[in-house]
Amino acid sequence: MKYELVLWVSLLAGIVAGYLLGGINWAIILTRVFQRKDIREEGSGNAGMTNVLRSVGKLPALLTFVGDFLKNVAAVLLSQAILNWAFLAFLEIAPSGELLGVARYLAGAACVVGHIFPIYYGFRGGKGIVAAAAMIALTDWRVFLVVLVTFGALFLWKKIISLASVTCAALFPVYSFLFAFFLDYLRHGHSLSYVVFVTGAAAFIGGLVLFMHRANIGRLLRGEEKPIIGKKKPQ
Numbered sequence: 001m002k003y004e005l006v007l008w009v010s011l012l013a014g015i016v017a018g019y020l021l022g023g024i025n026w027a028i029i030l031t032r033v034f035q036r037k038d039i040r041e042e043g044s045g046n047a048g049m050t051n052v053l054r055s056v057g058k059l060p061a062l063l064t065f066v067g068d069f070l071k072n073v074a075a076v077l078l079s080q081a082i083l084n085w086a087f088l089a090f091l092e093i094a095p096s097g098e099l100l101g102v103a104r105y106l107a108g109a110a111c112v113v114g115h116i117f118p119i120y121y122g123f124r125g126g127k128g129i130v131a132a133a134a135m136i137a138l139t140d141w142r143v144f145l146v147v148l149v150t151f152g153a154l155f156l157w158k159k160i161i162s163l164a165s166v167t168c169a170a171l172f173p174v175y176s177f178l179f180a181f182f183l184d185y186l187r188h189g190h191s192l193s194y195v196v197f198v199t200g201a202a203a204f205i206g207g208l209v210l211f212m213h214r215a216n217i218g219r220l221l222r223g224e225e226k227p228i229i230g231k232k233k234p235q
Contacts (some may be wrong), residue, residue, distance in 0.1 A: 002090070002091070003091060003157070006086050006090045006091055007099070009086070009179070009183065010082050010083045010086040010087070010103070011079075011083070011102070011103055011106055013082050013086075014075075014078065014079030014082050014083065014106060014107040014110075015102050015106050016106060016107065016110070017075060017078050017079065017082070017107065017110075018072075018075035018076075018078075018079065018106070018107035018109070018111040018114065019108030019110040019111065019113060019114040019119075020114060021071045021072075021074055021075045021111055021114065021131065022072070022079075022110065022111035022112060022113060022114020022115040022116075022118070022131060023114040023118030023119050023120045023121070023125070024067075024071055024118075024120070025047050025049065025115065025118050025121055025125050025126065026063065026064045026066075026067030026068055026070075026071075026221040027030070027039045027046075027047040027048050027049065027052050027064045027068075027126055028040070028047050028121060028125075029067075030052065030060045030063050030064055030067070031052060031055075031056050031060065031151060032055070032110055033060075034056055034057070034058055034235065036049075036051070037149075039051055039052060039056070040124055040194045042055040042056075043130075046067075046126055046127055047121070047124065048064070048126030048127050048128075048130070048160050049061050049064045049065045049068065049123050049126075049129070049130055050129075050162075050164065050228075052064045053228075055103070056158035062134055062164035064130075065130055066074055067128040068115065068126075068131050068134070069130055069211075070134075071111060072108055072111045072112070072131050072134035072138060073134060073137050073138060075107045075108060075110065075111040075137075076104050076107050076108050076111075076138040076139075078107065079103040079104060079106065080100055080103060082103075083095050083099065083100060085101045086128070091133075091164050096188060098182075098191065098194050100113060101139070101194065101198075102194075102197060104138060104139045105135075105198065105201040107147055107196070107205060108134070108135030108139055109135065109205055111131055111134075111135065112128045112131045112132050112135055112205055112208065112209075113208070114134050115128050115131040116128045116131075116208065116212060117162075119173070126182060127165075127209065127212040127213055128167045128205075128208065128209050129161075129165050129209065132169070132172075133147070133148075135205065136172065139198075139201075140176065140180075142179050142183075143175045143176050143179055143202075146175050147171070147172060147175060148219050150164075150167065150168050150171060151164045151165070151167075151168050152164075154167055154168075157169065157226075158227065159227035159228050160220070160225055160226075160227045160228070161228055162213060162216035162217075162219075162220065162225055163220055163225065165213060165216075166209070166210055166213050166216065166217055166220070167212070168209075169205075169206040169208075169209035169210050170210060172202045172203075172205065172206040172207060173199055173200075173202035173203040173206050176198050176199055176201075176202035177195070177199040178203075180194070180195040180198045180199060184198075195225040202210075
């Protein structure tokens with residue numbers, strides 16, 4: 001009973017911390033700093049890096065990317081610290097590697113949810129691409145590398161960020177299952193329940209990102225989505 005209580009309270013604390021950190025929206029903050037405007041009233045209306053790039057500029061967009069990435073780093077690291085402290089303080093044992101992995105996924109996913117539905121900004125945030133990318137990098141670097149290659153190849157081909165984003169969101173649970181099942185389960189002895197959890201967490205985040213990009217998907221299907229192209233130099 002004590003074990004279960006410590007475990008669930010620790011995981012819940014990591015989820016709450018991840019959500020609250022995720023709600024710190026750097027697109028909104030930096031646009032107000034640079035232009036004293038609400039990014040949600042500019043361009044596409046999305047409080048994310050791509051809209052900041054189009055509507056505000058390269059430096060604010062870069063800072064937005066860094067801020068949105070690092071908040072997920074903070075959320076995941078905090079979840080590990082909470083779980084380790086609680087287990088050592090109340091149970092006098094260290095949490096298993098699988099439990100630490102579960103905590104990373106839960107806190108990372110909560111951070112993405114916080115980014116999309118921030119309590120500080122009336123639950124109107126961004127679409128979660130950078131936050132989700134950070135989550136992938138912090139939960140499974142192998143999946144992150146494959147997703148990064150997929151994103152880069154599609155963006156170089158079509159120059160459309162949304163196309164690369166939704167494709168990677170759809171493939172995220174597929175990549176996660178393949179690595180978790182064929183490497184972690186079959187070769188390294190992880191439990192099958194961990195494979196199911198990892199795949200489910202990836203499917204949840206991938207599905208959420210796809211839902212937030214439903215308008216982009218419609219424009220992609222109609223051939224109306226605009227590519228990112230550099231400004232032409234004056235003649």
